[in-house]
Amino acid sequence: MGGLGCPVSLALARAGVAHLTIVDADTVDLSNLHRQPWHHDADIGRPKVVSAAEKLRAKFPALSVEPLQQRVTSQHVEALFASHDLxxxxxxxxxxxxxxxxxxxxxxxxxxxxxxxxxxxxxxxxxxxxxxxxxxxxxxxxxxxxxxxxxxxxxxxxxxxxxxxxxxxxxxxxxxxxxxxxxxxxxxxxxxxxxxxxxxxxxxxxxxxxxxxxxxxxxxxxxxxxxxxxxxxx
Missing domain, CATH: 3.40.50.720 (NAD(P)-binding Rossmann-like Domain)
Structure with a gap:
């Protein structure tokens, strides 16, 4: 949930998308804050997906959010696609x-x-x-x-x-x-x-x-x- 993931998730939630699965293995760093609006100073060191999921749920109570703190690899990418619409x-x-x-x-x-x-x-x-x-x-x-x-x-x-x-x-x-x-x-x-x-x-x-x-x-x-x-x- 970095520079692209944060704004795209906000735009889709505002458009009325019912469910988002967010996948990222990274943690929040100070250098991320200028372009990743879901993360704040207090989130530094926390998993990005946890930080982003909290903000999304707070802003959009009807939105279902599933955070996955993991890398996308060849072992599970096909299953990830098959279980989602896009x-x-x-x-x-x-x-x-x-x-x-x-x-x-x-x-x-x-x-x-x-x-x-x-x-x-x-x-x-x-x-x-x-x-x-x-x-x-x-x-x-x-x-x-x-x-x-x-x-x-x-x-x-x-x-x-x-x-x-x-x-x-x-x-x-x-x-x-x-x-x-x-x-x-x-x-x-x-x-x-x-x-x-x-x-x-x-x-x-x-x-x-x-x-x-x-x-x-x-x-x-x-x-x-x-x-x-x-x-x-x-």
Whole structure:
């Protein structure tokens, strides 16, 4: 329940969602407070899911909240998807994002991909019949900094959480195409890149079946050029 998880959970609760399962193994740190509004000074050192669940229940008494203090791994990710209507990617680890995308392809449960780095944010709805994250980023460089290394503007995390919540509440308009929302908080530019389902995608092409693994490491934090389909990460 970090920079994306806090605002997206608030937006969904306000929209009337009846149940939220929140998953995070981390604890609250002082450096989190400027962009993670569920956590306060008194919560430092506490599990993030416990802190966030308390605030959500207090603000929305009718909301059912299940906090899970654990990492998302290949051992249980498929079961996690199968027991929910939709999953939102609010993670900071790039490999976890690909693991979630693969689980979405396997189960058919929609996933709202999201990422934020410095002043830039990305978001896309992944659903059955449309492109997955491996259609978007076929390969990736080794020198892309992590979000922890590069930093994140707190207000951008809040903005992208709101975008993810909006994507969660409606399906994509065109089958086989998903708009990747690219937001630049430095220039205040917004654009949508049409991402098409790749016929040779290793995960979602006909006959393909992704293998859920915790060993692969792929970096894809930064937004691609405005081409369609997007074949490579920057």
């Amino acid at each position: 999953v939102i990617d609010a993670t900071d680890g790039v490999h976890t994002k690909f693991l979630l995308s693969d689980a979405s392809v396997l189960t058919g449960v929609p996933l709202i991909y999201g990422g934020v780095l410095r002043f830039e944010g990305l978001a896309m709805r992944i659903e059955r019949g449309g492109p997955c994250l491996r259609c978007l980023f076929e390969t990736a460089p080794d020198d892309v900094p992590t979000c922890a290394q590069a930093g994140v503007l707190g207000s951008m995390a809040g903005l992208m959480g709101g975008v993810q919540a909006s994507l969660a509440l409606r399906p994509n308009a065109q089958r086989g195409i998903a708009p990747l929302q690219v937001i630049d908080g430095h220039s205040f530019s917004f654009r949508a890149v049409k991402v098409r389902k790749r016929a040779d995608c290793a995960a979602c092409a006909p006959g393909a079946k992704p293998v859920l693994s915790d060993e692969e490491s792929i970096a894809a934090c930064q937004p691609p050029a405005s081409t369609s389909p997007v074949r490579s990460a920057p």
